[in-house]
Amino acid sequence: MKVSVIGTGYVGLVTGACLADMGNDVVCLDIDARKIAILREGGIPIHEPGLDTLVQHNAQAGRLHFTTDAREAALHADIHFIAVGTPPDEDGSADMKYVLAAAREVGRHMNRYCVIVNKSTVPVGTAQKVRAAVAEELAARGADIRFSVVSNPEFLKEGAAIEDFMRPDRIVVGSDDEQATRIMRELYAPFERNTPKVLVMDIASAELTKYAANAMLATRISFMNEMALLAEVLGADIDAVRRGVGSDPRIGSHFLYAGCGYGGSCFPKDVAALSRAAGDAGISMGVLDAVEAANERQKELLIARIEARFGHDLGGRVFALWGLAFKPGTDDMREAPSQVVVRALVKRGATVRAYDPVATDEARRVLADVAGSVEYQSHAMDALKGADALVVVTEWKEFRSPDFDHIKSLLRKPIIFDGRNIFSPEAARQAGFEYTGIGRA
Template identity: 45%
Template sequence: MNVAIVGTGYVGLVTGACLAEAGHFVTCIDNNAVKIKHMRAGRLPFHEPGLQAIVLSQLHGGTLRFSTDLASGTRQAQVVMLAIGTPSAADGCANVDSLLLCAKALADTLDHSCVLAIKSTAPVGTCEQVQSFFKARQGLRPDAPRVEVASNPEFLAEGRAVDDFRKPDRIVIGAETAQAGDTLSRLYARFDPDGQRTLRMDVRSAEFAKYACNAMLASRISLVNELANIAGKLQTDMKAVCKVLATDHRIGPDFLRPGAGYGGSCLPKDLRALIRAAEQCQESAPLLRAVEEVNQRQVRLLFDSIQRYFGGSLWGRRIAVWGLAFKPGTDDVREAPSLALIRLLIDAGATVRAYDPAVCASIPKLAGRPGLELSRSAAQACRHSEVLVVMTEWQEFTEPDFSALASSLESGAVFDGRNLYRPEQLARFQLRHFRIGQKVQGKPLAAHRHAAMPAHSSPG
C-alpha cells in the first residue's frame, strides 16, 4: 500500500520504517526541515535500538522516503497517518492545535479518497472534529473525494519500539465504516496474519482505550511505589513482597519494581489530559489524581532522604547522577524524574555531575544549566562526587565496579532510585545503600500499636 505519515518523531518514524519493512511504500513527512535533511542521510534524530538499520535499508531499497511537503507527500497515499505530538497545554488538557491545523491543511489539499488514521494520542472526539473538516468541504464541493477519519492509537514503548511494532500485543482500529477498518487491517496484515490481535471498535472507544491503558500503567506504578513506602516503614522486604505479587496470575510480573516514579512523553501528560477530560464531564477522578500525587511525591522522597543524609543542608554538596533518560533504551528526557530531582538538588545548593549512555549534552533542556555538568562516563561522574543517585536502570549500571565506586565516592553512599542493587552487594564495599521502600530502622509501627493496645480492646 502507499502510506504517508505526517509527524516523523518517535511514533511516526518507527511506524514508517516498520511499515516500509513490511512491504509498503511509505513517505514520512515532517515540518522540521533539519530533521528531514538528517533522516534523508540516514541519521536519526533520537536513539531507538534497531531503528537505524531498518531506516537505512528501506531508504536504500526505495520503500521509505522523507519529505517536508504535505501536498506532494500525501498525493498517492491510500492511508495518511497523523503522528504529531499532543503535549500538555497549560491547563493539563492535551494540546491538539498542531494536529488540527495539519488536519485542516489536509482537508484543503487531499484530492483523492483515502483513510486518515490518527495515531497521535488525542482526546475522545478528536477524530469526529477532524471528520467535520472533511464534511464541511464535502458541503461546499459535493464531488470532493471521500476521506474517512479513523483512530489507530499507538502502544509502542520507547527503548523497545521496533520490537513492539513488529510484535504488537494488539492493534487497535477505531473506524465508523467497515471499509475504513478493512483498509487499516490490510495495512497491518503482516504484523497480525491471523487477525487475532486486531481489535476493531468505534472511533471514540479507540481514542479512549489509549488513555485507559496509560492510566492503568501509571496506577500500577504509583500503587507499587506506595506499597513500597509503607513496606519500608513496616520493616518488611518489598522485593519478597513483589515476588508474591508477580506470581499471582491476576496481577502478573510487569511494572512491579518500586522506584523514583514514572516520566516520559506519555504517562504524565496522558494522565493529566484524562483528569481534565473527566472534569469536563463532571467526573472528579479521585483515583487518577492520587496516582499523579503519589508519582510526584516519589522524587521528593528521594530528595528528602539525600538531604537528611547530609544533615538537612545540600549547600555545596557534590552529587553524581547516573541516568537522565526517563527509562533505559531511549534518549528521551521529557518529564524525566531525573530532571525533577536535579532541579531540586541544584535549587538546594548542590552541584550535579550527571551521566547517561544515550542522552547527550546537546539536548537543549540540559545544556548550560548552572550547577549541572554532563560527564562522559559513569566513572567520571563519580570522581570528586560525594554520593551517587541512580535514576535510570540502564544495563550499564546494573553491575558497576563497586570497588572503584567505593574509592571514588567521598561520602560512600548510593541512593538507588530504581532499586537496582542488593543491599549485600554494596555492604561488601562499605557503601551505604538507600533504596525506595527500604526498611526504616527502629521498631515497626504496627508492633508499637499492638504493644500499646489494651487486651480488652481487640475486636470480637
C-alpha cells in the same frame, strides 16, 4: 499500499519505517525541516535501538521517503497516519492544534478517497473534529471527495519501539466505516498470520482505550511506589513483595517496579489529560488524581533522602548522578525524574556530575537553566570522582554489575541513593556502603 505519515517524531518515524519494512510505499512528512534533512542524509534524529538500520534499509530500497511538502504527502497516499504531538495545554487537557492542522493539510490537497488514521493519543471526540476539519477544507476548494477517519492508537514503548510495533499484543482500530475497516485489516494482515491481533471497535472506545491503558499502567506504578513507602516503615522489602504479588497471573509481573517516579512523554501527560477530560464530562476520577499526586511525591523522594542525610544546605557538595533519560534505551528527557533531582540539588547549592550513556546532549538542552552547576561526564566512573554520594536515577544495564570497591575508591564518601533498586542492598552494605533504595529496609 501507499501510506503517508504526518509527523516524523518518535511514533511517526517508527510507524513509517515499520510500514515500509512490511512492503508499503511510505512518505513521512514533518514541518521540522531540520529533522527531514537529517533523515534524508541517512541519519536519525532520535535514539531508538535498531531504528537507524531500519530507516536506512527501507530508504535505500526506495520504500521510505521524507518530505516537508504536505501536498506531496497528501497526493501520494491512500492512507494518512496522523502521528503529531498532543502536548498538554495549560489546564492539562490534550492540545489538539497539531492534529487538526495535520488533518487540514490532508483536506487541502487530497485528490481521491483516502483513510485518515489518528495514531496520536487524542481525547474521545477527536475523530469527529478531524472529520469536520477535513470537510471544511474540501468545501473551501469546492471539492467533493469521500474520506474516512479511523482511530488507531499506538501502544509502543520507547527503547523497544520496533519490537512493539512489529510484534503487537493487539492493534486497536476504531472505525464506523466498512471500507476503512477493510483497508486497515489489509494493512495489518501481516501481523495476523498466527493469531488475530486487530480489535475493531467503535471510535470513542478506541480513543478511550489508549488513555485507559496508560492510566492503568501508571496506576500500577504509583500503587507500588506507595506500597514501597509502607514497606520501608514496616521493615518489608518491596522487591520481595513485587515478586510475591506479580506471580499471581491475575496481576502479572509487569509494571510493578517501585522507583523514583514515572516520567516520559506519555504517562504524565495522558493521566492529566484523562483526568481533565473526565472532569469536563462531569466525572471525578479520584484514583487518577491520586496516581498523579503519588508520582509527584515520588519524584521528590531522592531529594528528601539526600536532605535527611546531608541537611538542606548542600552548598559545596558534589553528587554523582547515574542516568538522565526518563528510562533506559532512550535519549528522551521529557518529564524525566532526573530533571526534578538535578534542579533540586542545584537549587540547594550542590554541583551535579552526571553520566548517561545516550541522553547527555538532550539533557544539556533540557537542563540549560542549571548548566553552570552540572558537569556532564563521558564515563560512569568519572562522575564519581570526589563526589559525596552516588545517586542512581535511570536503570541502564551498564550500571547493574557494579565494581563496589572501585566505586568506593572514587567517591569521597561511600554513600549510594539507589532510585531504581538496581543494587543488592546486602552486597552494597557488605562492601561498606551506606545504601538507601526505595522500599527496602
